[in-house]
């Protein structure tokens with residue numbers, strides 16, 4: 001507690017740097033992964049290569065990647081760009097599979113009837129497939145957000161500032177309170193943003209809420 | 222490019238491979254550490270996951286454990302335990318067991334739980350005891366997902382063992398930390414490449430094992446999540 | 451008028467779904483396609499709104515080949531009812547019904563007004579309009595499916611096992627309503643079912659498809675029952691089977707109609 005009262009400014013600053021790395025990575029991963037996930041689901045030939053590639057990317061440990069990416073792209077080791085690229089690689093790997101699952105979860109019936117009543121393929125994508133994919137997509141987004149928040153702390157060992165800096169600094173100076181504060185704030189941040197995702201999903205998908213309320217009504221088969 | 226050449230030169234130089242901090246030594250430390258940690262974690266988590274899947278009690282435990290493991294920053298846990306237990310191997314081993322267990326737990330749980338209830342009912346109706354049901358019906362059918370959990374956990378531990386070198390003198394991760402500190406870029410980049418190669422090799426071996434043992438096309442693809450630093 | 455002119459459908463995997471079928475659906479009539487599962491009924495139906503294109507042969511609407519029409523525009527001009535309504539789960543009842551008018555460019559308020567009109571036509575209370583499909587019973591969903599098909603005021607209605615997902619009692623009443631609706635609106639209806647009784651109830655003309663996608667017989671319900679073209683049709687419509695061999699006997703002073711096994715069906719109305 002004493003550590004906290006003396007260092008809350010540092011804490012705020014690190015939280016801000018943390019978010020400045022997490023948010024762009026999450027947004028980029030999402031924007032890259034959703035079209036790939038869609039293609040993997042709708043184009044049969046694309047599925048296996050896409051999912052295999054994504055699996056391989058995900059198998060690479062992050063710490064070495066924080067070292068190798070700057071060498072490959074000629075970036076500064078401690079630059080924010082380095083962290084964002086690494087996080088986006090993992091984020092995309094996580095999200096492609098979720099997005100593919102999300103599009104797979106759209107009932108075939110709904111797709112067919114949308115086409116049958118005259119949606120063009122773009123209209124079907126925007127007005128039917130995307131909205132119906134939201135619930136599963138958001139489940140993936142939650143994993144993405146929480147994992148990214150936790151993973152970015154690794155970047156602190158190569159000197160990129162974020163909440164993980166509290167771990168390295170606390171460890172080197174032997175301050176347990178600092179490490180604990182880092183753990184608590186990181187987990188809290190994850191909980192808050194996760195809650196934000198849930199809330200957003202509720203607002204975007206009113207029909208699932210009503211399905212929850214009316215359990216007896218015949219389900220979509 | 223120059224850096225990459227230097228790293229390559231370091232990797233193939235015989236002198237890099239021998240000695241107390243040679244690649245051979247670090248690689249075997251890394252592998253032994255990984256095997257021990259995954260072994261201990263599996264001994265604890267797999268039976269628990271199977272029982273939860275069989276009885277369907279305690280499913281919230283599974284989702285809470287996987288959620289917590291995902292949100293918990295590995296480095297935070299490592300440094301905290303390092304401060305508490307000193308800079309030996311015990312602290313990182315405990316941290317890694319804690320972090321690897323949820324994937325194994327989830328794999329075992331999901332595997333057993335995915336077995337068709339009617340199949341299990343039929344086995345029970347034939348007079349099989351509960352342990353016999355688990356052994357002869359549920360475990361074989363759950364094998365793909367259990368193996369998937371094992372794959373996730375192993376990759377996660379290989380990755381996290383790298384980070385463990387931050388608080389203790391072990392494994393391939395040393396090259397990264399020593400390289401960062403002493404500005405030994407050849408070691409830093411060469412070591413990083415080694416770790417990536419090791420992880421991909423292990424992933425490939427698992428992929429192969431899964432393909433060979435689970436050729437049944439009716440089985441679902443393995444998609445347990447994992448979390449690693 | 452819809453005209454099928456020697457249409458074939460071969461799938462790449464070698465399945466022959468439709469094998470040289472020709473028939474016409476006269477304007478303002480109801481034609482029912484029956485046949486066993488996998489005989490190609492759905493495939494035939496979908497050729498009309500180009501959800502499927504024939505491998506060979508032509509489908510004409512009022513003399514115009516559908517192959518020359520834009521599929522999206524074509525679909526907006528034809529009502530289509532699927533099993534379980536085929537409703538979009540993320541849209542309310544009214545939004546579902548208003549979809550086609552909206553796609554055709556009607557303003558939201560005009561489309562909504564139209565949606566409430568057809569909701570009334572199919573006998574549903576306006577209060578259901580704001581619900582999501584999952585909040586409706588199976589029969590209600592089915593009616594919404596019909597309402598949605600009617601919303602664009604199409605001349606043609608395609609219905610694929612529209613009452614397949616509801617229980618027999620609801621199905622009976624939906625069939626009755628469809629007949630009444632048809633009397634009033636005079637649409638050209640092509641309907642698929644594998645329930646021969648449903649076909650007898652609804653059809654002006656029945657088309658029986660045998661497996662392999664061949665047309666086995668076409669005719670009015672009376673014709674197929676009294677003059678089945680071959681053994682398959684006879685078997686399919688049940689000619690000669692106890693269920694269709696009705697008998698008359700007197701019981702308690704009432705003329706009782708029974709099936710061939712003596713089970714009572716109803717009373718005779720002279």
Ligand SMILES: Nc1ncnc2c1ncn2[C@@H]1O[C@H](COP(=O)(O)OP(=O)(O)OP(=O)(O)O)[C@@H](O)[C@H]1O
Pocket residue numbers: 461462463465466467485486487488489490491492493494644
């Ligand atoms: N995309 C496709 N690829 C290959 N074969 C197909 C495809 N779609 C349908 N078929 C096959 O074509 C045949 C006719 O199918 P169709 O759906 O028209 O039958 P149906 O008469 O409507 O059957 P049901 O009563 O079961 O709905 C079936 O053997 C089916 O398996």
Ligand SMILES: [Mg+2]
Pocket residue numbers: 491492493610
């Ligand atoms: Mg069909």
